[in-house]
Amino acid sequence: MQLNERHREYWRRNLRMISILLTIWLLVTFVPIYFAPELNEVSFFGWPLAFYMAAQGSLIVFLLLVGYYARAMNRLDREYGVQEDI
């Protein structure tokens, strides 16, 4: 079927959200790895910071990203009337 302007807007907003979240994902993963020796000088509740990020911190951010995207998209579906009928 033919897409209308609202459909296209839904997809643009989806793409924008994906790009923002993927940028956060990239930064949170690779910045602590790149600067690991320097960040390890900083202590975070006993952990060296880079070690903490790779062992736990980044993982928590991943969870938040995925959880946020699921909620936001399910809301966006309803806003644009493309949600499934259940």
Add this chain to the structure above:
Amino acid sequence: MAQGQAAFYRRLKRMYSWYTCGFIIFVLLLALAERIGMSSQWIGYVFMFASIALYAVIGIVSRTADVTEYYVAGRRVPALFNGMATGADWMSAASFIGLAGTLYFGGYQGLAFVLGWTGGYCLVALCLAPYLRKFGEFTIPDFLGARYGGNAARMIGVLAAILASFTYVVAQIYGVGLITSRFVGLEFEVGVFVGLAGILVCSFLGGMRAVTWTQVAQYIILIVAYLLPVVILSTKVTGVPVPQAVYGTVLQKLTETEQTLFASPREREVNALYKARADDFEDKINGLPASLDIERTKVTARLDALKAANAPAKEIAAAEKALKNIPRNEIDARKKWGEARTLAAGKAQPPLAHSVAHAGKDAAESDRKRLNFIALVLCLMIGTASLPHILVRYYTTPSVREARESVFWSLFFIFLLYCTAPAYAVFAKYEVYTNLVGSTISTLPGWVASWGKVGLVKIDDINHDGILQLAELTLNTDVIVLATPEIAGLPYVISGLVAAGGLAAALSTADGLLLTIASAMSHDVYYKVIDPDASSQRRLVISKALLLVVALVAAYTASRKPDHILFMVGLAFSIAASAFFPALVCGVFWKRANKAGAVAGMLAGLGMCLYYASITHPFFGGDIHNAWFGIEPISSGFFGIPFGFVVLVVVSLLTPAPDRTIIGLIDHVRYPKLGGSVHAVESGSRTDR
């Protein structure tokens, strides 16, 4: 429908709550039985047979003759339960048993696996899962076949899926053999076939439906088994039962211990002795072939002298063994002495401190380590988002909405294990460094001897002072998780529980993988290409027959104990990432991607990945000196993925754009619901405002 699904969800929650309670009561009863005097051998037996019997019951109850039930569990697995099933599907024997050990030895460097195996789920959630669910067919090659019209992309997908999954499934069955032989005392080969039985009872009769519901049950066992020992150990060491939250302070203490330990004179002395031993082997290797004869004469002379002097039988036996162990020829000598030299050289200096990142002799080496860490994390992440046995799980949820939520639950349940593994490593290392190292060798705790018997712990008192120095202790990676219950002084029932957990991890992953391979062959090759008119009954018969064949071949391969299986598993991530990721992502996000581009891109990515591995890994006759930018062969996807993307884009742009039906399909997968009256929606949302 919605009401039926809600009732189904409630029933599932009730059933699995009862199941969890029953499981805890079962463990408590066994603990009681151990108090009364049940032998550890029997505890092992009961754990193994009870858990396999349980999986068999679920497998038989879930038998099905319906195609949708068989391939995608009827598409009614609620998000939470699909999350648990994905967790069990994902976490393999290597994650359960090996990861904590890898982190014990690798410290920070090992965390690449923790990051890679979790971060990939962001890509699954953002780029793939919802769209694959909306597409809603049976396999991943199905999507490639529909999106890139025709069978070429589908068949390459089948090839890559089998390539990536088969070695992986062999490794799981191998893991089952190890667990059963260590804990139950079966022969390794017998253990492999017991494991095979455990896998087949789940998947044979009920396909994905049975696999899903056993995987949920297996997840509960494996997570309890993984968390319990380290929670108890943490309570003992720090007084807090949340190891993930408090191991930072233990890590701090460990770092202090490391500094004093590595600098201690005795440790230095042992390092120097190992340095001398490594140099000695180096000289021998350089002196080949003459040095082999000299060595043989020397050992024979010593044996004769001992015999002449009427030395104690023990010394004579040792000398005879030394004579028997002398390499047979020059090639054998190079191999044996080379290994011995590497081992000794590794102990010639203290290990890296646990939390040190990208350490190297000079700036160039530490840059190379940093780059390799980044490459490995990338390959593991993208590989995670490309492995067909994981992606296919998102076909099984009732809706796109639940597919999105289900990725969250998957990551949550996986996170529970992966954020505990580093804690395991730190607690175990702290115990070993503070309580084991420095004690007299004759009074070491019982677990050292019992795991020494199966070759997982070795002690070599090189300076003959009767006291254990760190460098004198050799631990196998697997021993960290397996021996933690004993290190913490827990009863044997906990060790049995850990074994059952490892078994659950291996079986659940093997189930998912086997089903993926069998579906690729029966659904994609047989039904879609060879005989599109096959009746559904015939399709299921073919599928089950193939499942049996693949399982037998995998078990046979595992029983031969292939040496390089771990490397092959690591490579599976790069293979899947290079072959699938560009085609899958462009399939959803770039309408211009066409058949020629996808076929060329998949072949190019896969080809590059395999080519790079073949020139750098000794298994294929390659050499690490051929590496580009010093990238290790396990990360060959670092070149395969971008190459696949570039080829896909270039070839697509040089050939005609896909036709309207394909564009229609892309729009179909992009929106959870398309069609109906858009105007009504628009006016509806306007009144909302």
